Ligand SMILES: Nc1ncnc2c1ncn2[C@@H]1O[C@H](COP(=O)(O)OP(=O)(O)OP(=O)(O)O)[C@@H](O)[C@H]1O
């Protein structure tokens with residue numbers, strides 16, 4: 001995710017000002033998911049203004065949709081904006097690691113002196129932040145029971161008998177349920193797609209799980225323009241980094257098209273974009289350096305590579 005610092009929670013700006021600026025911050029980082037951001041923002045604002053339901057998590061989100069389209073990225077950005085240090089305040093639990101009965105012990109601890117993964121992460125997060133349950137459909141039914149309890153009562157009791165209070169956390173669950181079917185629905189309206197995916201999710205998850213989320217969002221596949229914009233944002237960051245090393249580059253013909261062609265895949269979304277941008281730009285600078293050519297100028301695409309035209 002981005003390393004550009006958002007407005008730090010510790011800055012002198014008032015809470016209200018920060019919360020007002022939240023949508024534009026998220027919109028500048030999450031591309032092509034225009035329907036999602038207006039849905040998550042009110043819940044986040046409620047949570048920070050003390051308007052969420054007492055005795056429940058600050059907000060509960062279900063993010064559905066294909067892989068590599070921004071579900072985790074949005075969660076990390078929301079956490080970064082509200083709590084600053086993602087490494088500390090975002091607890092990520094991959095449910096594919098909690099598929100059997102024994103995984104309950106992994107989560108909650110196995111004896112009177114242990115608190116399991118959840119207790120460990122909770123302590124590190126100092127009792128506030130985000131809990132991200134990835135691939136929720138893979139969780140063992142007993143783990144799902146615990147998850148329901150968290151959504152309902154913001155409480156979880158770990159093996160040593162401590163009850164953790166999760167009412168200062170936002171809970172996000174993600175799932176790729178129905179992602180394959182999205183391909184066949186690409187000409188349908190957003191409302192139709194959402195209904196279809198939600199029905200599938202209701203069938204696969206327990207309906208009572210689905211009903212408990214404050215916000216349910218279906219993320220869309222990234223269109224070509226969105227892909228180009230993501231490439232362009234990442235490219236800007238990379239060029240800034242190279243400028244700091246005294247290589248001044250501008251973006252010329254065919255560059256974004258090449259990056260999109262390599263950085264986006266129907267099966268992976270934009271997952272490979274960052275490494276694609278980095279490796280192509282650094283290849284161009286490295287080659288110029290090795291051959292004693294200028295490392296500042298215009299980047300252009302040539303024979304499937306980027307080169308510098310001075
Ligand atoms: N809509 C988007 N806007 C900006 N960047 C994006 C977007 N979608 C994907 N990316 C880029 O692709 C990477 C992978 O996306 P992300 O981790 O959010 O996928 P995901 O939707 O959570 O997929 P999965 O279902 O496999 O977990 C991100 O780190 C980000 O760099």
Ligand SMILES: [Mg+2]
Pocket residue numbers: 071072073134174
């Ligand atoms: Mg993810």
